[in-house]
Amino acid sequence: MSGWKYGDEVPQRSKEEEERERIEISLLLEGVYQLYGHDFRHYAFPSIRRRIWHRVHAERLSTVSGLLERVMHDRSCLERLLNDLVIHVTEMFRDPTLFAAFREKIVPRLKELPVIRIWHAGCATGEEVYSMAILLYEEGLYNRTRLYATDINEDVLHIAERGSYPLKKIQEYTKNYMLSGGKDTFSSYYTAVEDRAIFHPFLKEKMVFAQHNLVTDRSFNEFHVILCRNVLIYFDAYLQNQVHDLFYESLGDPGILVLGQKESIAFTKRSDHYTVLDGQEKMYGKVK
Numbered sequence: 001m002s003g004w005k006y007g008d009e010v011p012q013r014s015k016e017e018e019e020r021e022r023i024e025i026s027l028l029l030e031g032v033y034q035l036y037g038h039d040f041r042h043y044a045f046p047s048i049r050r051r052i053w054h055r056v057h058a059e060r061l062s063t064v065s066g067l068l069e070r071v072m073h074d075r076s077c078l079e080r081l082l083n084d085l086v087i088h089v090t091e092m093f094r095d096p097t098l099f100a101a102f103r104e105k106i107v108p109r110l111k112e113l114p115v116i117r118i119w120h121a122g123c124a125t126g127e128e129v130y131s132m133a134i135l136l137y138e139e140g141l142y143n144r145t146r147l148y149a150t151d152i153n154e155d156v157l158h159i160a161e162r163g164s165y166p167l168k169k170i171q172e173y174t175k176n177y178m179l180s181g182g183k184d185t186f187s188s189y190y191t192a193v194e195d196r197a198i199f200h201p202f203l204k205e206k207m208v209f210a211q212h213n214l215v216t217d218r219s220f221n222e223f224h225v226i227l228c229r230n231v232l233i234y235f236d237a238y239l240q241n242q243v244h245d246l247f248y249e250s251l252g253d254p255g256i257l258v259l260g261q262k263e264s265i266a267f268t269k270r271s272d273h274y275t276v277l278d279g280q281e282k283m284y285g286k287v288k
């Protein structure tokens, strides 16, 4: 491929090369889907392209077709590619202002319910779920809540289930907790053991972890709140609409949808089915 050096992020291309690359990427994603059942065909192209090239370089290959051949015949290469394609970055009380707004605007509505069901879709390693458990505990709601935490990736779910996070992250998480309106001392929720912060088992009591693919799996319950933050940003418009159908069908009354800071319900086909509860914090209420 002209203009490409090993180590370059993405190669420079002519129009013809661009078209060839687009076809190669779509063949790779089709192959991954047909052979292994992982469907990335409607993930946002610029990001998926960057990640595929990262894997091409890391495998010391020079074309996407080369990667396709390797992935088709070598499952371990598929695993490496999957790790590149899906981003699991997360943190406790990520975007603390969202948790502060949740306390102020959503908690009073949840207080009226006898049981509360919350779905964390794309929970990654679970930090968001533990944050929500702490918030609801402090608001006296945790006993009547069930937190459903799902992700496409089983490895991250195992980490989430353990509730043990690197101690070196705790300073940042404590700051987030305080900014989010935390009412207690953050250190009262975990025990430091060597280099890990192990969150207290009572926080796990109301959590259910399960593998769920937003692209291929159906709804599995009716929820009062769905948080799906920093997941849809990786999907194209077609897939976002499909997932918004799933969320709409999965929300009850009240039905509150919380998206990531860079995401929005606007311009999706479900935009008219929600009112904006907090535009800044991307909190939406299902219209009955």
Ligand SMILES: C[S@@+](CC[C@H](N)C(=O)[O-])C[C@H]1O[C@@H](n2cnc3c(N)ncnc32)[C@H](O)[C@@H]1O
Residues within 6 Å of the ligand: 086, 087, 088, 089, 090, 091, 094, 121, 122, 123, 124, 125, 128, 150, 151, 152, 153, 156, 212, 213, 214, 215, 228, 229, 230, 231, 260
């Ligand atoms: C960047 S993390 C977001 C974690 C958390 N929600 C947050 O905002 O901090 C994105 C997560 O979405 C998951 N994901 C990606 N595609 C998915 C799909 N099709 N179905 C379910 N989860 C998916 C990834 O495995 C990853 O753990």
